[in-house]
Amino acid sequence: MQQLLFAIATMAAGVLACAAYFFGTNWVLDKLFPSKGLTGPVTSRNLRITNAVRPWLFLGPALFSLTIYLIYPVIESVWLSLHDKSGENFVGLGNFIWMFNDGEFRQSIYNNFLWLLVVPAAATFFGLVIAALTDRIWWGNIAKTLIFMPMAISFVGASVIWKFIYDYRAEGTEQIGLLNAIVVAFGGTPEAWVTLPFWNNFFLMVILIWIQTGFAMVILSAALRGIPEETVEAAVIDGANGFQIFFKIMIPQIWGTIAVVWTTITILVLKVFDIVLAMTNGQWQSQVLANLMFDWMFRGGGDFGRGAAIAVVIMLLVIPIMIWNIRNAAKEMESH
Amino acid sequence: MIASSRSPLIWFVHLSVILLVLLWTLPTAGLLISSLRDKDQLAVSGWWTALSTSTQNLVFRAPGADAQVEKDGKFVISGNLLEGQSGEVSAFGFNSREPTAYTPGETAEMNDGERLTVQADGAFEITSDKAMEGSRGQRIFYTAAVPPRFTFDNYREVMRAEGIGASFINSLTVAIPATIIPILVAAFAAYALAWMKFPGRAILVAVVVGLLVVPLQMSLIPLLKLYNGVGAFFGVPAKTYVGIWLAHMGFGLPLAIYLLRNYMAGLPREIMESARVDGASDFDIFVKIILPLSFPALASFSIFQFLWTWNDLLVAMVFLGTGKNELVLTGRLVNLLGSRGGNWEILTASAFVTIIVPLIVFFTLQRYLVRGLLAGSVKGG
Numbered sequence: 001m002q003q004l005l006f007a008i009a010t011m012a013a014g015v016l017a018c019a020a021y022f023f024g025t026n027w028v029l030d031k032l033f034p035s036k037g038l039t040g041p042v043t044s045r046n047l048r049i050t051n052a053v054r055p056w057l058f059l060g061p062a063l064f065s066l067t068i069y070l071i072y073p074v075i076e077s078v079w080l081s082l083h084d085k086s087g088e089n090f091v092g093l094g095n096f097i098w099m100f101n102d103g104e105f106r107q108s109i110y111n112n113f114l115w116l117l118v119v120p121a122a123a124t125f126f127g128l129v130i131a132a133l134t135d136r137i138w139w140g141n142i143a144k145t146l147i148f149m150p151m152a153i154s155f156v157g158a159s160v161i162w163k164f165i166y167d168y169r170a171e172g173t174e175q176i177g178l179l180n181a182i183v184v185a186f187g188g189t190p191e192a193w194v195t196l197p198f199w200n201n202f203f204l205m206v207i208l209i210w211i212q213t214g215f216a217m218v219i220l221s222a223a224l225r226g227i228p229e230e231t232v233e234a235a236v237i238d239g240a241n242g243f244q245i246f247f248k249i250m251i252p253q254i255w256g257t258i259a260v261v262w263t264t265i266t267i268l269v270l271k272v273f274d275i276v277l278a279m280t281n282g283q284w285q286s287q288v289l290a291n292l293m294f295d296w297m298f299r300g301g302g303d304f305g306r307g308a309a310i311a312v313v314i315m316l317l318v319i320p321i322m323i324w325n326i327r328n329a330a331k332e333m334e335s336h
Numbered sequence: 337m338i339a340s341s342r343s344p345l346i347w348f349v350h351l352s353v354i355l356l357v358l359l360w361t362l363p364t365a366g367l368l369i370s371s372l373r374d375k376d377q378l379a380v381s382g383w384w385t386a387l388s389t390s391t392q393n394l395v396f397r398a399p400g401a402d403a404q405v406e407k408d409g410k411f412v413i414s415g416n417l418l419e420g421q422s423g424e425v426s427a428f429g430f431n432s433r434e435p436t437a438y439t440p441g442e443t444a445e446m447n448d449g450e451r452l453t454v455q456a457d458g459a460f461e462i463t464s465d466k467a468m469e470g471s472r473g474q475r476i477f478y479t480a481a482v483p484p485r486f487t488f489d490n491y492r493e494v495m496r497a498e499g500i501g502a503s504f505i506n507s508l509t510v511a512i513p514a515t516i517i518p519i520l521v522a523a524f525a526a527y528a529l530a531w532m533k534f535p536g537r538a539i540l541v542a543v544v545v546g547l548l549v550v551p552l553q554m555s556l557i558p559l560l561k562l563y564n565g566v567g568a569f570f571g572v573p574a575k576t577y578v579g580i581w582l583a584h585m586g587f588g589l590p591l592a593i594y595l596l597r598n599y600m601a602g603l604p605r606e607i608m609e610s611a612r613v614d615g616a617s618d619f620d621i622f623v624k625i626i627l628p629l630s631f632p633a634l635a636s637f638s639i640f641q642f643l644w645t646w647n648d649l650l651v652a653m654v655f656l657g658t659g660k661n662e663l664v665l666t667g668r669l670v671n672l673l674g675s676r677g678g679n680w681e682i683l684t685a686s687a688f689v690t691i692i693v694p695l696i697v698f699f700t701l702q703r704y705l706v707r708g709l710l711a712g713s714v715k716g717g
Contacts, residue, residue: 004505004508004509006509007505007508007509007512007513007577010513010577010578011512011513011516014513014516014517014578014581015513015516015517015520018517018520018521019520022520022524022619026617026619030617050617051532051533051618052534054528054532054617054618054619055528055532055533055534055537056534058524058525058527058528058532058618058622059524059525059528059529059540061521061524061525062521062522062524062525062589062593063525063540065521065582065585065586065589066543066544066547066586066589066590068562068586069555069559069582069583069585069586069587069589070547070550070554070555070586070587070590071547072558073554073555073556073557073558073559074550074554074555076557076558076561077554077555077557077558080557080558087561126356130353130356133349133352133353133356134353136346136349137346137349137350137353140353143353143356143357145699145702146357146360146361147356147357147360148698148702149360149361149364149695149698149699150360150364151698151705152643152691152694152695152697152698153364153647153691153694153695154646154647154648154649154666154690154691154694155647155649156647156649156666156669156670156690157647157666157669157687157690157691159673160367160669160673160683160684160686160687161363161364161366161367161687162363163673163683164363164366164367164370164680164683164684165363165366167680174380174381174382175382176378176379176380176381176382176383176680177382178362178363178366178382178384181382181384210360210363213360214360215709218706218709218710219709219710222710242345267549267551270551271551271552271553273553273649273650274649274650274666277649277670278669278670278673290551290553293553293556294553294556294650294653297556297557297560297654304557304561307556307557308557308558310553311551311553311554311556311557312554314551314553314554315550315551315553315554318549318550318551321549322546322548322549322550325545325546325548325549326542326545326546329541329542329545330538330542333538333541
């Protein structure tokens, strides 16, 4: 209770301080360079000054925290990746050389590529199929809401949900995990799914696909609805069947959106951490880069050099998408 | 589309969508149902059998000798195996090697001249000709068909004993300020980037778009060092709520600025120009006109940010301590997965407490969430 009061008080203080900054700086600016209701050369000079200064007052706090929390760390991480575990002695590319000789790192890279191949493709595919199917039935919106729901669930919560499904009991006893119960019902032998090397990757991927399909579905559904009716009608008149319309008329028109969904999920996959930590913590050859990086942050008192080097690798994988995004945004700004 | 909706294929569509919806909802449904089941039943049968009667092998310890009463020259201890709950005993025994040796109504002759009788409704009677001794009661093994039993006990247990209640408050303490403060900061910045003229604006927009995808992992180590340094310099703890609020703000700002800037840039220019002619400054225009008009975009972002901060594990693990007053729900859940890995009654109830708030937010504010997603992705492409 006391903590809740403290939280509310600090919250109010934080918000007030923030508001006070914006109101205060503007008030000071208007007092220093008054222009309201006045005329003359001094006034127009004042107006010019306030118009030049005010954008930076508005941007100030945002630029400050972006610099501290994102820009500075990127530079610092690159710098740290060239140093040893204490961050003081320069080791050149030593961390990277260690990395490529390290079995666990190679395992992580391999697993990450598996994730990158499977998860964006599967989530986009299911999203597209569900978007197309639900558009045709009267209860489509209810179905969409239910499939979208996992999006709100935390990765850890989802991991518990699926760990329960993968739960394993020794052969002969009653299985309380859904997957093993189904396997046993069909006459198979139960398995401890998350401990099977290689295949366990796919059991973990299912969780992320389950979460992300809703995202893909929502965006692709909007894109499908944005397709001009005439193109579909023309195809119908020409005698195309449902599948031809879908694959040859509709899909080509939403390629751009599919690419956006794909890249968004790709970035998420590169950062996947919680699921692996909660399900296996990298055991049974299921390690991925983000979890390995977190591991090295604290392993043996924390090795900042190696941790930073792994982070830099993740960053390098993201950079192509970053450039592509910036180009698109620039194009859009020009067309405005 | 119009043509195919009349064809028999539509049944195929209905069926496949039902199948997909089941696939996507059953995992969560299983969690919810399990969290409400009696923990003895949960441990031995799947949640899909929750509504059917289950057969269980159980043990009951009868009260000790001080509970005996003398009746017609015999000493009797009586009671009920099922302790008042409904169910049906199908077999019993007094020895762990033969737990199902007798059927209800039969009388078992025990080694020391005592006799045990158990009825199908669970009533039992131990009789003896001489007074019984010993404070430890007789163990009675029995097999019973127990009807489904639902309870809130699991929730009571996790809220108190497992610290989920305290973590719930911690999560709120993290998520609410970490949602509100960035909105205010981002809204001002978005307005400047959308409508104010100054050199370098295009570059700043490009920087924000670039920062959208910077992996969080890049920031962790440098910020951890920075926080430790600042904490040591001022003699304050390095891991505080203020620290994590600011961290969440920094990580959330690119998306916030991007979403809000796109939205504000789409507002009609005439409104602002007519206000400016009337002598309003940029500040007045922003506070009195733009902010109210941007409500949908503000709502979209705040939902994103709230879900993200509530569901976050990584930032909390690095920038917040693990004491009782700081550990958030996701962190607590990961700990429980380690320490109570087999206790599904604890895990399912804890997980459900963790996901209930996001689910409520999701179902009540879904409209804004969808709108935000569309604004963030389609326009960005």
